[in-house]
Amino acid sequence: MKRLILSLILIVTMVLTGCGGGSKASTSTGSDEKGGTETLRIGFNDSLTGAGAVYGLPQQNAIRLYFKQLNEAGGFEVGDKTYKVELVELDNKSDPTEAVSATRKLIDKEGVNIILGWASSGATKAVSAVIGVEYPDVFMLVGTAGEESITADGYANVARIRPPGGYTGDAAGRFVAKEGVKNLAIIGQLKDALYEQYTTHFVEEFEKAGGTIAKTETFALGDRDMYSQISSALAAKPEAIFVPGYVEQAAFVYRQLRENGYDGKIYGFTGGSEAQFLEVATPEQMENVYDLRPVEGTIEALGDNAKAYAEAYEAEYKEPATPNAIYAWDSAIALVEGMQAAGTVDDTKAIIKALKDMPTPESVALKYVDVDGKWFDPNGQTYTSNIALLFKDGKWTYVEDLPADASVYSKYMTSLAEANK
Amino acid sequence: MLSVKNLSIAYNGVKVVHGIDFKAEKGKVTVLIGANGAGKTSIIRSIMNLIKSESDEILYDGEDIKKTKPNNMSRIGISLCPEGRQLFPDMTVLENLEMGAYARKDKAGIATDLVDILDKFPRLKDRKTQCAGTLSGGEQELLAIARALMGKPKLLILDEPSWGVAPIMVEEVMKMTRHINEEMGVTVLLVEQNANVALRYSDYAYVLDVGEIAIQGTGEALLGDRKVQEIYLGI
Amino acid sequence: MFGELTQQILNGLVMGSYYILIAVGLSIVFGVLSIPHFAHGSVVMVGGYVTFIFVNKLGVPFILAMLISMILCAAFGILLERSAYRPVRNAPPINAFIVALGLVMIIDNLMTSIFGANQVIIKSPFKSTYTIGSAHVTSLRLFMIGACVVLVAALIIFMKYTKLGKAVRATSQNREASLIVGINTNVVTAIVFGLGSAFGAVAGSLIGALFAVYPTMGTFITQKGFAVLILGGLGSIPGAIVGGLIIGLTENLGSMFISSEYKDVFAFLIMIIILIFKPSGLFGGKGK
Numbered sequence: 001m002k003r004l005i006l007s008l009i010l011i012v013t014m015v016l017t018g019c020g021g022g023s024k025a026s027t028s029t030g031s032d033e034k035g036g037t038e039t040l041r042i043g044f045n046d047s048l049t050g051a052g053a054v055y056g057l058p059q060q061n062a063i064r065l066y067f068k069q070l071n072e073a074g075g076f077e078v079g080d081k082t083y084k085v086e087l088v089e090l091d092n093k094s095d096p097t098e099a100v101s102a103t104r105k106l107i108d109k110e111g112v113n114i115i116l117g118w119a120s121s122g123a124t125k126a127v128s129a130v131i132g133v134e135y136p137d138v139f140m141l142v143g144t145a146g147e148e149s150i151t152a153d154g155y156a157n158v159a160r161i162r163p164p165g166g167y168t169g170d171a172a173g174r175f176v177a178k179e180g181v182k183n184l185a186i187i188g189q190l191k192d193a194l195y196e197q198y199t200t201h202f203v204e205e206f207e208k209a210g211g212t213i214a215k216t217e218t219f220a221l222g223d224r225d226m227y228s229q230i231s232s233a234l235a236a237k238p239e240a241i242f243v244p245g246y247v248e249q250a251a252f253v254y255r256q257l258r259e260n261g262y263d264g265k266i267y268g269f270t271g272g273s274e275a276q277f278l279e280v281a282t283p284e285q286m287e288n289v290y291d292l293r294p295v296e297g298t299i300e301a302l303g304d305n306a307k308a309y310a311e312a313y314e315a316e317y318k319e320p321a322t323p324n325a326i327y328a329w330d331s332a333i334a335l336v337e338g339m340q341a342a343g344t345v346d347d348t349k350a351i352i353k354a355l356k357d358m359p360t361p362e363s364v365a366l367k368y369v370d371v372d373g374k375w376f377d378p379n380g381q382t383y384t385s386n387i388a389l390l391f392k393d394g395k396w397t398y399v400e401d402l403p404a405d406a407s408v409y410s411k412y413m414t415s416l417a418e419a420n421k
Numbered sequence: 422m423l424s425v426k427n428l429s430i431a432y433n434g435v436k437v438v439h440g441i442d443f444k445a446e447k448g449k450v451t452v453l454i455g456a457n458g459a460g461k462t463s464i465i466r467s468i469m470n471l472i473k474s475e476s477d478e479i480l481y482d483g484e485d486i487k488k489t490k491p492n493n494m495s496r497i498g499i500s501l502c503p504e505g506r507q508l509f510p511d512m513t514v515l516e517n518l519e520m521g522a523y524a525r526k527d528k529a530g531i532a533t534d535l536v537d538i539l540d541k542f543p544r545l546k547d548r549k550t551q552c553a554g555t556l557s558g559g560e561q562e563l564l565a566i567a568r569a570l571m572g573k574p575k576l577l578i579l580d581e582p583s584w585g586v587a588p589i590m591v592e593e594v595m596k597m598t599r600h601i602n603e604e605m606g607v608t609v610l611l612v613e614q615n616a617n618v619a620l621r622y623s624d625y626a627y628v629l630d631v632g633e634i635a636i637q638g639t640g641e642a643l644l645g646d647r648k649v650q651e652i653y654l655g656i
Numbered sequence: 657m658f659g660e661l662t663q664q665i666l667n668g669l670v671m672g673s674y675y676i677l678i679a680v681g682l683s684i685v686f687g688v689l690s691i692p693h694f695a696h697g698s699v700v701m702v703g704g705y706v707t708f709i710f711v712n713k714l715g716v717p718f719i720l721a722m723l724i725s726m727i728l729c730a731a732f733g734i735l736l737e738r739s740a741y742r743p744v745r746n747a748p749p750i751n752a753f754i755v756a757l758g759l760v761m762i763i764d765n766l767m768t769s770i771f772g773a774n775q776v777i778i779k780s781p782f783k784s785t786y787t788i789g790s791a792h793v794t795s796l797r798l799f800m801i802g803a804c805v806v807l808v809a810a811l812i813i814f815m816k817y818t819k820l821g822k823a824v825r826a827t828s829q830n831r832e833a834s835l836i837v838g839i840n841t842n843v844v845t846a847i848v849f850g851l852g853s854a855f856g857a858v859a860g861s862l863i864g865a866l867f868a869v870y871p872t873m874g875t876f877i878t879q880k881g882f883a884v885l886i887l888g889g890l891g892s893i894p895g896a897i898v899g900g901l902i903i904g905l906t907e908n909l910g911s912m913f914i915s916s917e918y919k920d921v922f923a924f925l926i927m928i929i930i931l932i933f934k935p936s937g938l939f940g941g942k943g944k
Contacts, residue, residue: 469836471835491835492835492839495836495837500836501836503836507832507833509825509829509834510829510830511829512822512825512826516822520823520837521837523839524837568837572838
């Protein structure tokens with residue numbers, strides 16, 4: 001009887017320790033019983049709840065899927081060892097303070113030195129400042145968060161897949177001018193750094209090409225009643241309307257614009273899937289709406305890797321990926337490519353250096369524009385192509401690439417980093 | 422009509438009324454007089470079950486009303502004209518009177534009574550669409566009595582009707598009270614600080630002193646009593 | 657300019673109607689019971705969710721679903737009063753406040769666990785748009801104004817001309833006097849909570865079709881409701897009407913003439929200005 005109780009206690013203790021997620025680990029690798037394959041623990045910090053969850057949850061799905069596929073294929077080799085990845089995930093609730101404390105937990109308690117994820121700009125920016133200054137041995141690889149300073153601050157251990165907002169803003173401003181629009185009204189989430197940056201660059205290029213801004217109106221994250229902003233904007237009789245903001249907010253603007261009798265062109269910068277928009281607006285209301293954004297998950301503008309990713313995502317999660325999830329997917333690829341090129345899974349400085357030294361590898365899903373032949377520029381930033389999408393017959397359709405110059409923008413980012421030192 | 426035995430009331434553990442007995446005889450005007458703080462209003466509020474109290478019995482027309490809810494008092498025929506009038510200030514004189522008849526179901530009866538009451542109280546008839554809060558103290562007292570009468574009570578209780586009322590109006594109020602008793606046959610229980618006026622209009626009176634009944638007797642007898650004269654009438 | 661003014665006034669009337677529907681319920685509860693019903697916003701939200709279930713999940717026509725929601729919310733409101741507010745009726749007011757906070761937490765979390773943290777949008781049967789001059793208004797928004805007008809008019813008629821309505825008024829003016837004339841104040845309490853919650857259900861349903869219902873909207877609604885109440889005078893129905901209209905119009909006209917960046921601030925600015933000159937609110941002062 002005593003032996004039975006003893007074994008029960010032993011089993012329960014083992015199970016509980018197992019469930020705790022290894023709070024005692026002090027390094028990020030550990031041995032597996034299988035002998036030969038090691039477990040590599042990688043951190044994941046994202047908006048799983050709160051306003052940013054619309055972008056954060058798909059990122060989590062993409063990263064989980066990538067490493068699941070990798071592990072099921074037997075893991076990946078670095079040097080003479082094989083590794084399988086275990087994700088250590090925390091929710092930052094789309095809140096900066098929460099994000100910083102979750103990050104500290106991941107590094108100090110969980111012992112990871114690489115963290116993926118990062119959809120919300122506010123949360124990400126708060127952490128990048130901390131990691132850049134306090135944790136030089138930790139590698140923060142950002143997916144979707146678009147605020148410029150995250151890479152413009154010049155921290156060597158912060159890198160990002162998603163191109164900065166201003167880079168796409170420049171291209172979009174030139175595009176809209178090229179479309180023949182002379183008089184434009186803006187209704188945007190302009191207090192948000194990402195959209196403010198995009199818009200500043202957009203307006204600069206648009207006005208350089210001869211356009212004028214008829215009216216600028218603002219709404220905030222979480223707003224749904226934009227009727228008064230729309231009434232003001234329409235009173236200025238613009239030829240077209242530009243709407244930078246989160247997908248939920250933009251959807252309400254599009255719907256309310258149509259309700260207020262506006263039939264003209266709408267240029268958005270939002271990055272949302274059809275489903276996300278059609279929850280709020282009808283397909284008729286969405287006709288003639290553009291989205292001017294980085295290529296993101298627009299599969300028809302990308303290659304076979306992207307198609308494979310999209311199919312796998314939909315098969316796994318029973319719904320199509322949101323456009324931004326592909327950043328997370330490629331961030332996971334970047335990590336593995338960097339580790340293999342550097343020949344190490346622990347030396348983050350070497351991994352980062354390897355990434356800044358290589359051209360864009362074959363394995364990625366997105367289409368990139370290399371800067372001086374390199375995938376990641378000296379600031380740790382990649383530049384994808386930018387595209388114009390048009391909502392037609394219930395779907396986003398690819399129209400064309402936007403005119404963009406990555407090396408010019410990279411130099412601009414470097415100048416910001418210099419000023420920051 | 423009303424018989425109270427061994428009534429005690431306590432506030433925060435302090436006894437303010439010490440086991441008193443009194444009666445309001447049917448068809449008579451009975452009066453409870455005493456100085457401020459003697460416990461008069463508390464007695465009325467306990468009968469109406471607005472506050473807690475202890476007693477051996479409280480009988481109304483032979484029935485035990487110790488457990489009767491305050492909002493059922495009107496239905497059984499007890500109408501209160503409360504201390505400070507307690508009118509509905511933003512409702513008109515007419516609406517206040519209508520509310521007095523709330524517990525009644527006889528629509529036709531209410532309508533005729535309304536006409537009669539207004540005739541009986543010409544001051545109120547003149548002001549029937551005025552808001553009750555804008556009336557003078559005396560007019561408010563009359564309205565409070567009229568409202569109580571609209572309930573077609575068998576027992577009318579008046580708590581400090583002279584409070585805040587000009588002396589001339591006090592007489593008018595008391596005359597009206599007497600009239601209600603004699604002409605309409607309503608039993609009246611009246612509680613007052615103004616002993617002089619109250620005693621002159623009463624049939625029977627109790628003098629309350631620090632929570633106990635000091636003296637009782639007919640109105641006339643007490644008016645002539647030396648001690649009462651000295652202490653309560655200031656003579 | 658004139659066209660935009662008409663449009664912004666229309667916008668203001670729509671939101672004003674929404675605020676009125678919320679504030680009227682708060683007003684009658686406060687007027688009769690002196691309870692600041694801080695959980696009212698959560699009841700409004702529940703009203704929205706109930707209509708969502710009937711329309712989106714059960715295919716019930718919108719107006720019928722809204723009526724069902726009104727009845728269920730009325731019952732819910734009465735239940736809240738009986739179980740949560742009544743036990744602390746004679747305690748210090750802070751207790752009622754704490755009770756309300758507790759209710760809000762429970763209700764909001766319950767809605768999150770049933771419906772998730774994301775918004776839901778009620779399918780609306782109102783599909784047309786009308787033009788008034790150069791201003792546009794959808795039939796749903798007109799319906800919001802219409803519903804408010806009809807319901808408030810019905811409430812005023814009820815309060816002024818019916819026996820029960822007069823009992824409610826009397827109780828709000830003098831609770832003890834209403835007892836002695838024979839009014840059952842428990843019935844009055846139930847009526848007041850029931851009506852207030854039913855109006856809230858209409859507000860929640862319409863806003864759920866116009867914008868969305870989501871689990872954290874309760875607090876925001878309660879805030880707006882009390883802003884209207886304080887502006888219009890606590891416990892006053894005309895105050896709730898005028899206050900609601902002022903706040904709705906100020907938000908939109910302020911956005912038009914000054915800037916949309918400070919839309920939420922305007923309402924509070926106007927409130928402060930009016931309170932400086934009349935601290936008890938526009939229609940406040942008598943009694944409470």
